[in-house]
Amino acid sequence: MSKVKIVVAGPRGNMGKEAVKMVTNTEEFTLIAAVDSKHDGLKLSELDGFHGIDVPIYTDMQQCFEENEIDVLIDLTAPAFGKKHMQIAFENGVRPVVGTTGFTEEDITELRTTAEDKGIGAIIAPNFAIGAILMMKFSQMAAKYLPDVEIIERHHDRKLDAPSGTAVKTAQLISEAREQKAQGHPDETEELAGARGADFEGMRIHSVRLPGLVAHQEVIFGGVGQTLTIRHDSIDRASFMPGVKLAVDAVLQIDTLVYGLEHIIE
Numbered sequence: 001m002s003k004v005k006i007v008v009a010g011p012r013g014n015m016g017k018e019a020v021k022m023v024t025n026t027e028e029f030t031l032i033a034a035v036d037s038k039h040d041g042l043k044l045s046e047l048d049g050f051h052g053i054d055v056p057i058y059t060d061m062q063q064c065f066e067e068n069e070i071d072v073l074i075d076l077t078a079p080a081f082g083k084k085h086m087q088i089a090f091e092n093g094v095r096p097v098v099g100t101t102g103f104t105e106e107d108i109t110e111l112r113t114t115a116e117d118k119g120i121g122a123i124i125a126p127n128f129a130i131g132a133i134l135m136m137k138f139s140q141m142a143a144k145y146l147p148d149v150e151i152i153e154r155h156h157d158r159k160l161d162a163p164s165g166t167a168v169k170t171a172q173l174i175s176e177a178r179e180q181k182a183q184g185h186p187d188e189t190e191e192l193a194g195a196r197g198a199d200f201e202g203m204r205i206h207s208v209r210l211p212g213l214v215a216h217q218e219v220i221f222g223g224v225g226q227t228l229t230i231r232h233d234s235i236d237r238a239s240f241m242p243g244v245k246l247a248v249d250a251v252l253q254i255d256t257l258v259y260g261l262e263h264i265i266e
C-alpha cells in the first residue's frame with residue numbers, strides 16, 4: 001500500500017514539531033514538505049531540531065501543492081490562517097487535518113459546504129488528546145443532570161486565542177444536552193469588567209494564561225449541596241499526537257468536514 005503523503009504547516013511551533021516527529025516516525029506516512037511563515041527554499045534539515053529531515057520548506061502553500069503530490073495537510077499554525085489554509089487545500093484536492101483553533105460556527109458551516117461540494121474529507125479538531133475528548137463527552141453527560149456549569153481553561157501565555165477552542169467545543173457539546181439558562185444571581189453585577197468570564201448561552205468560560213502551563217481545563221458543575229469537577233491536563237504535547245494520527249487515517253475515508261474528534265472516536 002502506498003504511503004500517505006503529508007505536508008505539515010507550522011513545523012517550528014510547539015505542535016508542529018511534534019507532528020513532524022509523529023509523521024516521520026509513522027511507517028505508513030511520508031512527510032513531503034513543510035509550510036512555514038519563513039525559511040522559503042530551505043530544507044527542514046537546515047533548521048535546528050530537524051536533523052536528517054530533508055524536505056523542502058515553502059512559505060506559499062499554493063506553490064507547495066502545485067509542486068508536490070499531497071494527500072493530507074496537517075495545519076498547526078495560528079487562528080488567523082487556519083481557514084485560508086483549508087480553502088487552499090480544498091482548491092488543490094488536499095484533505096486538511098486542522099488542529100489550529102479560532103474557527104467560528106459560520107466558518108465551519110462554510111468550509112463544510114466547500115468540502116461537500118468538492119467531495120473532499122476534512123477534519124477540524126480543537127483538541128486531539130483522547131483524555132480531552134472524554135472530558136468533553138463526560139461533561140455533556142453531566143450537563144443533562146447538572147445544568148449549572150462553569151468552564152475554567154488554563155494555557156501557556158503564548159496562546160493567541162481566548163477562550164480556547166476546547167472550551168468553546170465543550171460549551172457547544174454541553175449546550176446540546178442542557179436547557180439554555182442564565183446562571184448566577186439575576187441581579188449580579190461585575191465590579192470589574194470580565195469578572196464573570198465569557199458568556200456562552202449563560203455558561204461562563206474563564207481563561208487563565210500563565211507561563212509554566214501547557215493545556216488544562218476544568219468543567220465545574222454545581223447542584224444543591226454538591227459540585228462535580230471534570231478535569232483534563234495535557235502536560236506534554238505528545239498527548240495530542242495519537243489523535244492527529246487517527247485524524248489523518250480518518251480523513252482519507254470521508255467526503256465531508258468533521259468538526260471534533262468525538263465524531264471519529266465512537
Ligand SMILES: NC(=O)C1=CN([C@@H]2O[C@H](COP(=O)(O)OP(=O)(O)OC[C@H]3O[C@@H](n4cnc5c(N)ncnc54)[C@H](O)[C@@H]3O)[C@@H](O)[C@H]2O)C=CC1
Pocket residue numbers: 009010011012013014015016035036037038076077078079081098099100101102125126127128129165240
Ligand atoms: N487541536 C489540538 O489538539 C491543539 C491545537 N493547538 C492549536 O494549534 C495552533 C498552534 O499552536 P502552537 O503550536 O502552540 O503554536 P506556536 O505559536 O508554537 O506555533 C505556530 C507555528 O505556526 C507558524 N505559522 C504562523 N503562521 C503561519 C502561516 N501563515 N503559515 C505557516 N506557518 C505559520 C509559526 O511560525 C509557528 O512556528 C494554535 O491555534 C493552537 O490553539 C495547540 C495544541 C493542541
Ligand SMILES: O=C(O)C1=N[C@H](C(=O)O)C[C@H](O)C1
Pocket residue numbers: 101126127128155156159160163164165166167214215216
Ligand atoms: O494553544 C494550545 O496550546 C492549545 N490549543 C487548543 C485549544 O485552543 O483548545 C488545544 C489545547 O487546549 C492546546
